[in-house]
Amino acid sequence: MMWLLRGLRNGVLTTRYPARPDPYQNSFPAAVAVTDAGRQPDAEQVADGCPTGAIQAAPDGRLFVDRGRCILCGACVRARPDLFAWQPGAATATAHRGTLVVPESTETDESLAALRAALAARVRRLRRSVHVRHVDAGSDGSDEWEVNALFNPVYDVARLGIFLTASPRHADLLLVTGAGARGMTEPLRRTLDAMPRPIVVIAAGTDAISGGLFAGSYATLPGVGDTLPVDVWAPGNPASPFTLLHAILLALGRAPTDAGVRR
Amino acid sequence: MTTSWTETSPTALAERLRAGRDAGRRFAGLYATAVDASHLRLTALMATPGGGIDAVDALAPAARYPALTPRLPAAFWYERVIHDLFGTIPDGHPRLDPLILPLPDDATRPRPGGAPCPAALDPDDHVLARRVLGTGLCTIPHGPVRSGVMESVEYLVETPGEDIPHLQIRPYYKHRGVEKRFEGLDLAGGLLVAERVEGVATVAHALAYAHAVEALCGVPVPPAAGLIRVLHAELERIANHLDVVLRLCDAAGLGVAVARFGWHKERILRLVGRLCGSRFGRGVVIPGGVSGPPRLSHTALGAELDRIRAALDPDLRLLLVTSSFLDRLRGTGPLPPARADEHGALGPVGRASGCRDDDRVSRGYDAYPLLGPAMVDDVDTGDALARLRVRVREIDESFRLIRAAADRLDTTGPLAAPCTPDDGRGIGWAEAAQGEVLYAVHVTGGRITRCAPRSASFHNLALFGEVFTGDILTDFPFVEASFGLSIAGVAL
Numbered sequence: 001m002m003w004l005l006r007g008l009r010n011g012v013l014t015t016r017y018p019a020r021p022d023p024y025q026n027s028f029p030a031a032v033a034v035t036d037a038g039r040q041p042d043a044e045q046v047a048d049g050c051p052t053g054a055i056q057a058a059p060d061g062r063l064f065v066d067r068g069r070c071i072l073c074g075a076c077v078r079a080r081p082d083l084f085a086w087q088p089g090a091a092t093a094t095a096h097r098g099t100l101v102v103p104e105s106t107e108t109d110e111s112l113a114a115l116r117a118a119l120a121a122r123v124r125r126l127r128r129s130v131h132v133r134h135v136d137a138g139s140d141g142s143d144e145w146e147v148n149a150l151f152n153p154v155y156d157v158a159r160l161g162i163f164l165t166a167s168p169r170h171a172d173l174l175l176v177t178g179a180g181a182r183g184m185t186e187p188l189r190r191t192l193d194a195m196p197r198p199i200v201v202i203a204a205g206t207d208a209i210s211g212g213l214f215a216g217s218y219a220t221l222p223g224v225g226d227t228l229p230v231d232v233w234a235p236g237n238p239a240s241p242f243t244l245l246h247a248i249l250l251a252l253g254r255a256p257t258d259a260g261v262r263r
Numbered sequence: 264m265t266t267s268w269t270e271t272s273p274t275a276l277a278e279r280l281r282a283g284r285d286a287g288r289r290f291a292g293l294y295a296t297a298v299d300a301s302h303l304r305l306t307a308l309m310a311t312p313g314g315g316i317d318a319v320d321a322l323a324p325a326a327r328y329p330a331l332t333p334r335l336p337a338a339f340w341y342e343r344v345i346h347d348l349f350g351t352i353p354d355g356h357p358r359l360d361p362l363i364l365p366l367p368d369d370a371t372r373p374r375p376g377g378a379p380c381p382a383a384l385d386p387d388d389h390v391l392a393r394r395v396l397g398t399g400l401c402t403i404p405h406g407p408v409r410s411g412v413m414e415s416v417e418y419l420v421e422t423p424g425e426d427i428p429h430l431q432i433r434p435y436y437k438h439r440g441v442e443k444r445f446e447g448l449d450l451a452g453g454l455l456v457a458e459r460v461e462g463v464a465t466v467a468h469a470l471a472y473a474h475a476v477e478a479l480c481g482v483p484v485p486p487a488a489g490l491i492r493v494l495h496a497e498l499e500r501i502a503n504h505l506d507v508v509l510r511l512c513d514a515a516g517l518g519v520a521v522a523r524f525g526w527h528k529e530r531i532l533r534l535v536g537r538l539c540g541s542r543f544g545r546g547v548v549i550p551g552g553v554s555g556p557p558r559l560s561h562t563a564l565g566a567e568l569d570r571i572r573a574a575l576d577p578d579l580r581l582l583l584v585t586s587s588f589l590d591r592l593r594g595t596g597p598l599p600p601a602r603a604d605e606h607g608a609l610g611p612v613g614r615a616s617g618c619r620d621d622d623r624v625s626r627g628y629d630a631y632p633l634l635g636p637a638m639v640d641d642v643d644t645g646d647a648l649a650r651l652r653v654r655v656r657e658i659d660e661s662f663r664l665i666r667a668a669a670d671r672l673d674t675t676g677p678l679a680a681p682c683t684p685d686d687g688r689g690i691g692w693a694e695a696a697q698g699e700v701l702y703a704v705h706v707t708g709g710r711i712t713r714c715a716p717r718s719a720s721f722h723n724l725a726l727f728g729e730v731f732t733g734d735i736l737t738d739f740p741f742v743e744a745s746f747g748l749s750i751a752g753v754a755l
């Protein structure tokens with residue numbers, strides 16, 4: 001009874017996102033941006049400073065950051081504030097792996113639009129409510145905290161029709177965390193096989209996208225993209241609850257359009 | 264606090280450690296390092312009461328050595344890992360099942376500390392199947408894909424139907440090759456890996472790693488850095504303890520309490536994020552000190568702490584008088600003090616069973632000696648309720664330590680000392696929310712040649728299968744939550 005009374009106080013805690021932007025979503029660094037699009041004479045050397053190879057130097061000396069590999073360590077921002085800067089914001093997930101590379105997408109707008117349309121067609125029946133199944137494929141443990149946070153009263157994703165399910169048979173959306181540990185390859189495939197079609201797959205976090213710091217380990221694949229047909233990529237190390245929520249809404253074609261991280 | 268290094272033979276090692284145990288030392292860990300193609304060096308770590316860590320080396324043939332487990336049961340899991348990683352057979356080990364890496368062939372193994380290993384080593388579960396079937400037991404698997412949002416791990420209930428079921432634990436599914444990953448990195452690179460060994464204990468792992476490296480640098484950490492380290496370590500502790508509380512409430516079906524504690528935990532993570540830019544305190548600790556001052560003023564931090572406590576304390580008080588909840592925990596998953604002592608159980612799991620050890624007190628570091636943390640030392644019923652009580656008291660003490668650290672903090676001076684390590688091996692420790700984290704770091708020419716992290720989760724999970732006395736299925740979520748462990752730190 002006492003707990004019931006306390007429960008009544010919860011209403012005011014919940015974020016209004018995505019209907020309105022949430023001030024918190026812009027209060028912490030969510031991604032790295034390249035602030036100087038010009039050619040750098042020492043581009044190779046700058047790229048070498050990144051522990052995961054997320055910084056890429058084009059042959060002409062321009063720099064790119066692959067957010068799918070970035071573990072947000074901040075080494076680049078500290079060493080070269082003239083070239084890199086933190087960017088806040090929740091809307092860092094994308095429906096195409098290539099668009100995680102900034103400042104410039106390697107994809108044309110048409111192919112992106114086609115991809116979104118195809119995804120939208122698949123998820124049409126999910127618009128109102130969606131059941132999420134989570135699988136850990138070799139996380140460091142923090143990713144699960146952030147996924148669980150979606151269900152706390154602050155994010156309260158049930159208000160958006162997003163629910164967790166323990167049964168693969170009732171799941172519409174597979175949310176995968178972790179660096180793609182080889183031991184999880186078979187269990188992942190089995191989980192996918194047990195799910196009804198159509199299915200949407202989200203690679204949640206830099207580890208799931210690329211293996212992160214563990215890419216190249218004898219025990220991991222570089223993320224889960226080779227094992228699963230990933231539809232949405234949610235960067236972050238771990239991906240923050242806002243990024244995860246953005247990824248789910250993106251998968252459902254319900255993402256807010258203007259709250260994105262500017263490129 | 265210091266580390267002493269001594270050497271013995273592999274045949275004398277078990278006896279030597281046993282004698283140390285009988286003299287009141289705690290077995291704290293065992294790791295191996297490849298020396299050459301035909302040898303490895305075993306290093307056992309013993310914690311002295313109220314003192315540092317004694318490291319005992321023994322050079323052993325790579326093929327086999329006399330197992331320690333028969334004389335030192337706490338080495339059981341450690342020797343299985345040595346077999347997994349090196350293919351070395353501890354002769355006389357009671358049950359050498361693969362734990363973190365099942366491989367068909369003893370010759371092709373990662374062998375940390377040695378030459379680069381093959382680019383891919385695929386775990387082979389046939390190795391496990393053979394062993395389990397060979398014992399003629401009936402088993403019920405649970406996992407590795409769990410219901411709910413949890414880390415992957417498989418539990419096998421052996422001999423179901425018996426009063427005391429036996430539980431096999433298989434964390435290998437999420438093995439990431441962490442130890443090999445450290446090798447060849449510089450100190451800054453190693454820190455990034457350490458922060459991700461067990462991500463929910465980022466700060467504790469970063470601290471244990473930094474302490475190991477600092478032991479090779481011989482420079483004291485600036486006092487202000489020590490205070491900032493405590494601040495973040497204690498916020499991490501509160502977040503982890505709240506996670507346990509909310510998982511216990513979830514197991515008991517207390518929906519409102521789950522929501523409330525989920526909110527409190529979120530506020531702590533947001534506070535951490537506002538202090539340093541990462542919700543998990545990543546990037547705060549660096550070898551030699553910390554990366555910068557807190558990004559919140561003393562006043563703003565104090566005000567937010569007050570707000571969190573004003574909301575949290577009544578909920579904790581209410582939880583501790585919610586009798587339906589307490590009844591569910593009382594007597595559940597008991598770890599007898601004698602067993603906890605024999606194993607050297609760590610953290611709240613150990614303290615709830617009468618193991619009076621806490622690295623912040625016994626082997627103080629950073630600003631802890633200055634702030635005088637109080638250890639919970641009057642609980643010994645060893646059940647899930649005792650573990651909860653320890654954590655609730657520790658949350659209270661953590662808030663006090665954070666306030667005390669913030670009050671003393673003056674960030675006008677340097678926040679990091681230059682840290683250039685001598686070649687050698689350093690041992691470092693820190694008390695995570697889960698218990699003591701230990702790091703052995705070997706450095707040559709500024710590069711890591713071997714790094715062996717030992718999480719409290721690894722050490723304590725070995726006890727998990729022993730504490731089921733009632734109906735395993737109904738008790739499971741309570742016992743699992745009350746242990747409060749992370750599989751990432753076990754599977755490595």
Ligand code: SF4
Binds near residue numbers: 053073074077
């Ligand atoms: S933040 Fe770290 S991982 Fe990300 S691009 Fe910069 S250096 Fe690379």
